[in-house]
Amino acid sequence: MGGLRTLPWYVAGSQVLGVACVVITGVWMGHYRGGYAWDGSAQEFNVHPLCMVLGLVFLYGDAVLVYRVFRNETKRSMKILHALLHMMALIISIVGLVAVFDFHSSAKISxxxxxxxxxxxxxFVLFFIQWLLGLGFFLFPWVSAQLRSWxxxxxxxxxLLLLTMSVGSCLLxxxxxxxxxxxxTYxxxxxxxxxxxxxxxLLVCFGVMVGYVVTREDFRRPPNPEEAALSVHFKTLSEGEIPSSP
Amino acid sequence: MGGLRTLPWYVAGSQVLGVACVVITGVWMGHYRGGYAWDGSAQEFNVHPLCMVLGLVFLYGDAVLVYRVFRNETKRSMKILHALLHMMALIISIVGLVAVFDFHSSAKISxxxxxxxxxxxxxFVLFFIQWLLGLGFFLFPWVSAQLRSWxxxxxxxxxLLLLTMSVGSCLLxxxxxxxxxxxxTYxxxxxxxxxxxxxxxLLVCFGVMVGYVVTREDFRRPPNPEEAALSVHFKTLSEGEIPSSP
Structure with missing residues (x-):
């Protein structure tokens, strides 16, 4: 578990990358592409990249990181924070989608x-479905424990797939x-x-950093003592006798 | 371990998707973009997408799948097959890179x-480095067991990251x-x-299928009996006493 001391550095790195992505998108659209508006013009289009990077990449990534950052809070408060950050991501990305559909309609682009x-x-659609399923499976007790663990x-x-697809869609x-x-001139x-x-x-680096933090084995949340005992018990049952040490 | 019976279906699905990607790339370049040549023309460029999809996506993905498909072979023969498939991926993608650089030079494009x-x-560069490190760490006994397990x-x-980046680069x-x-007309x-x-x-689906097969817990290769005993032994040591069943 020695690697755990490095976790804050990875998390800090991801935040620097995430903020940099949002700022650079803002500067690109603000400085090079004529700024922002909400009038069907190209300036309304400019709202689209900013909202998608802020919502579907940065906030989405931070929602994923919640379980690694707040390690000693109750599972329930983590779930609520995870769902809330995802809800913010969802709302901001809806604004971003409306902006681009509006712009296309005004400019008569398919x-x-x-x-x-x-x-x-x-x-976006898979993210919305996943968010609804997450609410129904984990935040509210609507399904059996068996279904939850499935x-x-x-x-x-x-x-993680949707974070990857989000970053990929931004690059496209x-x-x-x-x-x-x-x-x-490109x-x-x-x-x-x-x-x-x-x-x-930088968007790729942000995705990689979040992906690394949440998949690294020794960055996992320690299970609470009750869960740990249960898991060892199941392990014993499913593996048969524990061989005695040599 | 009941899910293991579904593994062949996922593997078959991945192969159908992979072949479809290669064929569609071939048809796109062959039918819509004027076919293939090696003379600095746009037809030489057409070699590039075909080689990259065949090498850096399909063969790369199959090299990753090797450990899940051949479950009862020795670890060493798996490693050799894994390295060989990656070597083919590497060679084919080098041909693809030469094709595009050649075309750009002839057409005076930066x-x-x-x-x-x-x-x-x-x-490509990270893949080449990873392939060399793989050879040095796992196929030839050039480093300590401690370094290998690090x-x-x-x-x-x-x-998995490089497979994702490969698919993403294809989409770009x-x-x-x-x-x-x-x-x-687009x-x-x-x-x-x-x-x-x-x-x-379809490229995204291929990547997702390969990613799912190699990350799904109950699709893992069973450890050999020696490794299993060792791992349980370490588990016992690190977790203290196993609680007795109620």
């Missing part, structure tokens, strides 16, 4: 034709936006292109 | 300016290629756009 939109929408590994797997969006806006390593590429790499 | 190229090259979880984490490449080739849901978007989703 909806949902690009790979970015397919991946992004799939991610769903838990799936919830964890899809949780960055590439689309750059090719629509600066196709002529290959000359202009400031905007390099900034947006750097944003892409 | 190298390495896009987010796709940054992510793709990062993935590196193993990192090797596993980076292995698909978006770039579509916007360079059919920007005018939003009208033309055949080529829909085919390429579908390829993107």
């Amino acid at each position: 909806h949902m034709y690009s790979l970015h939109s397919w991946c992004g929408m799939l991610t 769903y838990l590994p799936l919830h964890v797997f899809f949780g 969006g960055i590439t689309e936006k750059l090719l629509f806006s600066i196709m002529e 290959s000359r390593f202009t400031g905007e292109g390099v900034l947006a590429n750097t944003l892409g790499l | 190298h390495m300016y896009s987010l796709h190229s940054w992510c793709g090259m990062l993935t 590196y193993l979880p990192l090797h596993v984490f980076f292995g 490449g698909i978006t770039e290629k579509l916007l360079f080739s059919i920007m005018e 939003s009208r849901f033309t055949g080529e756009g829909v085919l390429a978007n579908t390829l993107g989703l």
Whole structure:
């Protein structure tokens, strides 16, 4: 368990990366793409990247980290914080989606034709379903303990998968936006292109950092004593006799 | 361990998805983009997507699956097969990289300016390093058992991360290629756009299937009896007395 002392550094690193991603997206849209508005113009589009990076990447990632950061709180308060952060992520990403649909409608651009939109929408829909299932399975006692323990590994797997798909969709969006806006100058390593590429790499780093923290074995929450005894008991039952030490 | 009976279905599903990805890439480049050549032309570029999907996604994914598919072979033959499949992936992806660099040079296009190229090259370089480290740590006895057991979880984490980055880089490449080739018609849901978007989703599905199979707890290889006894022994040592059953 010696590695546990390094956990705060990884968490701090993830927060620096996450804030950097949000700030760089804000600067890209604010400085290079003409700022923000809510009038169907290209400035309304600019709300979209900012909301998606803030909601579906940064807040989503932090919701995932909750179980590793607050290690000694009760499981229930962790679940509530996890659900609340995800709810904020959900609301902010809905604002981001409305912005882009609004902009497309005003500019008479087809909806949902690009790979970015397919991946992004799939991610959003699965995230919404996963959030509802999470509420019903873990926060409110609507299902049996057996069903809960069947769903838990799936919830964890899809949780990380959706963070990955979120980051991937952002990268697709960055590439689309750059090719629509600066196709002529992108290959000359202009400031905007390099900034947006750097944003892409930082988003990957944020995802990797969160993924590493939550999958690393010795960063796991210690089970409470009751759970630990139960798990050892089941282990004994399922493995038969414990061989005596040599 | 009841879930183990479903493993062959997941593996079969992954293979269907993997073959479909390679075939669709081949059809996209062969039918819609004018076929293949090795003369610095756009037809030479077409070799690039095919090699990357075949090498860095399909063969890479299959190399990862080896440990779940051949469950009763010796660990050493598994390691050799794992390393060989990765070597094939490496060689084929080098051909794919040469194709795109050659094309860019002939067409006087800058190298390495896009987010796709940054992510793709990062993935390739990390994959090459990981392959060399894998050889040195696990296949040849060049390091201590202690170092090996320190590196193993990192090797596993980076292995899945690089598969994810590979798939992500392919999706960025698909978006770039579509916007360079059919920007005018992409939003009208033309055949080529829909085919390429579908390829993107199938690549994601392949990655998800491989990721699910290798992370699912009850799909793990059973440890050999010697290892199992040792692990239980260590468990006993580190957890103190096993509580007696009620």
